[in-house]
Amino acid sequence: MLTRRSFLGLSAALTGSALFSRPVRAEAATPDTFTLNLVNEAGSASVYATVTGTAPDGRLVLLKADGTPYYPASPASTLTPLPEDCALAVGAGRQVSVPKMAGARIYVSTGEPLDFFLNxxxxxxxxxxxxxxxxxxxxxxxxxxxxxxxIQLYANISYVDFAGLPLGLSLTTASSGTRTVAGLPSGSVAPIAAELTAQGANWAQLVQNGPDGRVLRVLSAHHRPEAFSGYLDGYLDQVWQRYSGQDLVVDSQNPALGSFTGRVRDGLLVFGNGESFAKPSTADVWSCDSGPFAIPAGSSDARRAIVPRLAAALNRTTLLDNPNQPDGEDPARFYQNAVTNHYARIVHSKLPDNRGYAFPYDDVTPGPDFSGAVIAGDPVVLGVRIGATAA
Known part of the structure; x- marks a missing residue:
């Protein structure tokens, strides 16, 4: 199984910390390029996009304003302004041809282009x-x-870092039609901010306003760990207490690995294969990749399978009630505990199809897809709706 970090090839320069499991598809070789179709539904005539990633030979690559690939040279100093114009003016819409690249991002902005620098x-x-x-x-x-x-084109909408300018995705393939991810409807960010603020405590600290006072974006809670120190302690104590006297079964959802059964002994959640987990902190749960949820190089496949399922159940606060993860999960019971990941709960409540990563392991599922990803081995057109309208 591949993690999202290794699949996308995200570098340390990126701020996203999302991780998830995703199988590789055995399909015919992909075409040399796909068409990126940028659609402006943002209500602004000034919309810009920047496409960047890592080329197959390891070089940094961006698309220039005319849509052609650009491979920057190493600058002499840090924070050197990008010497080429790499802002694609979208207008009402824009199409460009995209070559092979990994760990790539399509940045979009309204009003003015984003500034990029080189180190x-x-x-x-x-x-x-x-x-x-x-x-x-x-x-x-x-x-x-x-x-x-x-092998394939994989693309996703992610709210792992923040919810901001709404985007929607569509992927048209050569053989199997078009797949879509609705994304947040236009005008969703202010209601998300209002509902988080209404939670009280420190949830309002996740809201970022622009110079004009309007809501710009709402951060995921893992970017404000100091504000939530101890927030989940009571729930985590109950979980650890329950599984000191009852088995917890975690299905790897991989036939080659099967399921793992664990109990809490001497403060550690210990599985029969020898993998053990200390009780996490709230920050560990929010980030999904620190403390007991870190997956260092050389970790077993078992640990790589167990971590996402524990972290997902704790973010959704279902681990206490469901000892069969994730097979026994009922999506209607996600986030129902009073103390839960309210950012993820509220973001999902605004998504027309309930699809979009609201925390790093949001693709863990008993069946329905919550991840907001589109995948195909025969991609033709990847559509990005900027300022996405409701589906």
Whole structure:
């Protein structure tokens, strides 16, 4: 199984921390390029996109304003402005041809293009939603992710970092029609902010407003770990107490691995294959990749299977009630605990098809797809609706 981080090839320069399991499809070789169709539904005549990723030979690649590939040279100093114009003016709509690239992002913004910089390497300095001194911080922008290789085109909408400018996806293939992901409807971000603020406590700290006072974006809780220190402690204590006297069964959903049975012993959740997990902190649950949920190099396939399913159940606060993960999960019971990942709950409540990553392992499922991904080995057109309208 591949993780989302390895599949997309995200570098340390990127701020996203999402991880998930995704199988490789055994299909015929993909075409050399696909068509990216950018559709402007943002209500602004000034919409821009920047496409960047890693070429098959390992070089940094962007598309220039005319749509042709550009491979930057390493600059002499950090934070060197990008020497080429790589802002695709979308207008009412724009189509460009995209070559093979991994760990790629399609950044979109309204009003003005985003600023990108180069560090020696070259390494691209991506826009920041956390650094208030970044020139892009107060701009209205978002992104979709994709990897396009010899096996398939994989693309997804992610709210793992934040919910901002709405995007929708569609993927038209040569043999199997068109698949769509609705994304957040236009005008969703302000209601998300209002509902989070109404939760009280520190949830309002996730809301970022623009210079005009309007809501720009709403951050995932894992970007404000200090605000939620101890938030899940009571729930985690109950989980650890329950499974000190009852088995927890985790289905890897991989026939080659099967299921793993564990119990809490001496403070550790220990599975029969020897994998063990300390009780996580709230920050570990929100991020899905720290503390006991870290997956260092050389980790077993079992650990790589168990971590996503534990982290998903804790974000959805279903682990206490369901000892058969994720097979016994009922999506109607996700986020029903008073203490839960309210960011993920509210984001999902606004999605017309309930699809879009609201935390890193949001693709863990007993059946329905919550991930907001489109995948095909014979891609023709990847559509991105900017300022997505309701499905």
């Amino acid at each position: 020696p390497g070259p390494a691209l300095v991506h826009p920041s939603f956390l650094n208030t001194s970044d020139p892009n911080f107060t701009r209205n922008w978002s992104f979709a992710e994709f990897t396009f290789d010899d």
